[in-house]
Amino acid sequence: MTINNEKPKDFIRAIIAADLADSTKPDELVSRFPPEPNGYLHIGHAKSICLNFGVAAENQGCCHLRFDDTNPAKEEKKYIGAIIADIRWLGFDWGENLFYASDYFEQFYEYAVKLVKMGLAYVCDLSADEMRQYRGTLTEPGQNSPYRNRTITENLFLLAGMRRGDFPEGSHILRAKIDMASPNLNMRDPAIYRIRKITHHRTGNEWNIYPIYDFAHCLSDAIEGITHSLCTLEFQDHRPLYDWYLDTLRTEHHPQQIEFSRLNLTYTVMSKRKLLQLVTENMVDGWDDPRMLTIAGLRRRGYTPEAIRNFCAIIGISKKDSRIDMGVLENCIREDLNEKAPRALVVLHPLKLIIDNYPDDQEDELTAANHPKNSAMGSRKVPFCKEIYIEQADFMEEPPKKFYRLAPGREVRLRFAYLVTCEYVRKDPVTGELEIHCTYDPASRGGSAPDGRKVKGTIHWVSARHGINAEVRLYDRLFAVENPEADSEVDFKTHLNPDSLTILDNCVLEPSLAGAAPGSRYQFERQGYFYADHKDSSPGKPVFNKIAGLRDSWAKRAK
RNA sequence: UGGGGCGUCGUCAAGCGGUAAGACACAGGCCUUUGACGCCUGCAUUCGUAGGUUCGAAUCCUACCGCCCCAGCCA
Numbered sequence: 001m002t003i004n005n006e007k008p009k010d011f012i013r014a015i016i017a018a019d020l021a022d023s024t025k026p027d028e029l030v031s032r033f034p035p036e037p038n039g040y041l042h043i044g045h046a047k048s049i050c051l052n053f054g055v056a057a058e059n060q061g062c063c064h065l066r067f068d069d070t071n072p073a074k075e076e077k078k079y080i081g082a083i084i085a086d087i088r089w090l091g092f093d094w095g096e097n098l099f100y101a102s103d104y105f106e107q108f109y110e111y112a113v114k115l116v117k118m119g120l121a122y123v124c125d126l127s128a129d130e131m132r133q134y135r136g137t138l139t140e141p142g143q144n145s146p147y148r149n150r151t152i153t154e155n156l157f158l159l160a161g162m163r164r165g166d167f168p169e170g171s172h173i174l175r176a177k178i179d180m181a182s183p184n185l186n187m188r189d190p191a192i193y194r195i196r197k198i199t200h201h202r203t204g205n206e207w208n209i210y211p212i213y214d215f216a217h218c219l220s221d222a223i224e225g226i227t228h229s230l231c232t233l234e235f236q237d238h239r240p241l242y243d244w245y246l247d248t249l250r251t252e253h254h255p256q257q258i259e260f261s262r263l264n265l266t267y268t269v270m271s272k273r274k275l276l277q278l279v280t281e282n283m284v285d286g287w288d289d290p291r292m293l294t295i296a297g298l299r300r301r302g303y304t305p306e307a308i309r310n311f312c313a314i315i316g317i318s319k320k321d322s323r324i325d326m327g328v329l330e331n332c333i334r335e336d337l338n339e340k341a342p343r344a345l346v347v348l349h350p351l352k353l354i355i356d357n358y359p360d361d362q363e364d365e366l367t368a369a370n371h372p373k374n375s376a377m378g379s380r381k382v383p384f385c386k387e388i389y390i391e392q393a394d395f396m397e398e399p400p401k402k403f404y405r406l407a408p409g410r411e412v413r414l415r416f417a418y419l420v421t422c423e424y425v426r427k428d429p430v431t432g433e434l435e436i437h438c439t440y441d442p443a444s445r446g447g448s449a450p451d452g453r454k455v456k457g458t459i460h461w462v463s464a465r466h467g468i469n470a471e472v473r474l475y476d477r478l479f480a481v482e483n484p485e486a487d488s489e490v491d492f493k494t495h496l497n498p499d500s501l502t503i504l505d506n507c508v509l510e511p512s513l514a515g516a517a518p519g520s521r522y523q524f525e526r527q528g529y530f531y532a533d534h535k536d537s538s539p540g541k542p543v544f545n546k547i548a549g550l551r552d553s554w555a556k557r558a559k
Numbered sequence: 560u561g562g563g564g565c566g567u568c569g570u571c572a573a574g575c576g577g578u579a580a581g582a583c584a585c586a587g588g589c590c591u592u593u594g595a596c597g598c599c600u601g602c603a604u605u606c607g608u609a610g611g612u613u614c615g616a617a618u619c620c621u622a623c624c625g626c627c628c629c630a631g632c633c634a
Contacts, residue, residue, distance in 0.1 A: 038634085068634070070634085124632095128631080136630075137561085137630060138562075138629075139562095170632070172632095173632050175632095184562055185562080193632090210632095212633085213634050233627080234627095234628055234634095235628095235634090236628075239563090240563095259564085261627095314571085314572090314581095314583085315571060315572085315582095316582095318572075320564095320571090321566095321628095322570080322571060323571090324571055324583090325569090325583065327584065328571070328582080331582090331583060338595080372592090372593070372595085373597085404594080405594090415592060416592070447592045449592095456594090458592050458594090526594085526595070550593075550594095551595065551596090552595085554594045
């Protein structure tokens with residue numbers, strides 16, 4: 001055993017390390033990520049994916065990808081490909097270890113027969129309603145089903161009939177015979193098989209019965225030789241049942257189930273059910289809407305796999321109910337892109353600026369660094385001429401204190417270009433549009449002050465003659481409140497943020513951006529990080545999604 | 560009211576009987592051709608509460624309080 005003096009492990013990694021060091025336990029780690037193909041993966045799944053694949057990689061073990069497809073009523077083939085693509089994109093690999101719970105249907109059935117033969121499972125004819133009555137309540141014990149003492153022979157006969165399709169849905173169910181008085185409701189003769197005459201996406205019409213999660217999951221884990229079965233807190237009460245099935249059936253392997261708390265983030269919802277609702281009710285534009293915290297949505301927004309993995313690493317693993325500040329996620333993408341993203345000049349809300357002492361037909365090309373601190377990223381040329389666009393927010397006729405951008409009589413630096421001074425403002429009598437008239441200092445080419453005078457403000461700009469018109473989408477948090485699910489009486493959708501999407505179709509890009517490859521990311525200086533949408537961009541005509549804004553201490557002060 | 564879990568800074572989170580890491584947020588300052596980035600400083604005499612054990616407790620014991628999960632033939 002090597003001594004590990006690294007940073008603190010979470011409690012699961014600590015358990016795994018101890019188990020691996022224990023000679024009575026398996027010395028190879030096998031974990032698994034078991035999604036149900038009934039929706040898209042979200043950032044909460046990313047936490048589980050990073051944990052499961054992470055511990056496997058850290059311990060030279062392996063992590064299986066297993067689709068938990070035991071309920072054909074809810075599952076669809078289309079989700080499988082999407083889930084696979086999302087996990088791959090996140091950067092994880094399962095090699096040959098791609099499985100489906102449905103691969104084990106025959107084995108599950110054999111185990112069920114074994115249970116019947118042991119006198120520990122029976123076919124029950126109670127309806128769903130009746131079963132609920134017999135189950136008792138949280139404080140009162142349940143009652144035994146009148147069918148509980150059927151003979152093994154009869155149970156075997158009935159179970160075979162269920163499988164064959166002799167009975168209608170809901171007429172029979174196979175249950176484990178455990179303890180109707182258990183304080184843990186999961187142990188009150190839980191269901192094993194229900195009759196469902198539905199076509200399964202992989203087994204077709206071969207089966208008329210499908211196993212319940214509790215029965216299928218522990219057996220799938222055991223069959224695959226999983227050593228550590230990591231899941232979320234709500235399954236804690238199921239652990240005694242997980243262990244009961246495996247102990248009773250004496251499976252060769254008996255994985256250890258360990259639970260951790262699920263991820264919650266402020267200003268969003270995380271359940272697949274609710275995300276599906278947003279999609280089907282058209283509150284968003286599909287599963288990959290950039291406002292959705294699905295993996296596909298984050299990818300479309302422009303997040304990098306690295307940022308998401310880093311986020312999962314820093315939030316930690318524990319058993320405490322928590323809700324992480326969305327700012328932590330945003331900080332992760334800023335941190336990643338600050339290093340990687342080339343800079344560009346883009347005006348989102350254009351305001352015309354005319355340089356009166358600059359010759360009408362003259363043009364210039366300035367050199368702009370692609371990254372302020374990494375010269376290896378090179379530079380590019382940006383064209384300049386008499387008329388340019390600046391950001392509306394960078395000019396004020398009556399500037400407040402500490403506003404050191406442009407205003408009448410003020411001098412600012414045009415990034416990489418010249419120092420200009422605002423002489424006057426003119427409103428076009430016809431269009432009503434504002435025009436800022438300036439003079440420039442020819443000696444300040446590049447943006448430096450020849451006489452060393454201090455110019456505090458630097459603003460971005462794009463040549464009006466050369467700029468490219470483009471669409472840019474701005475995104476804000478999907479919900480207006482920190483916890484949209486706080487009040488169960490109120491529909492979470494009433495908290496949707498009406499301003500979560502703003503489409504700007506009049507933005508001006510510096511010419512070099514015409515060649516922005518779909519899927520590429522930039523920092524638009526002084527504004528934020530943007531992603532050339534891989535779905536809506538076309539050659540020579542990128543459409544940008546705002547990934548995250550830059551920190552803005554001026555905006556903060558103005559508040 | 561039965562069972563299971565959890566309570567350390569605004570939000571996450573280390574800590575495992577020897578005197579409260581770190582991250583995000585926040586507040587100041589420096590730097591600056593991005594009010595960005597970076598850098599510096601500050602930010603829990605206190606660990607849900609109350610008792611107890613101990614030279615010493617966030618860590619051990621007892622009681623209480625609060626929050627989450629469970630009564631699907633969902634996962």
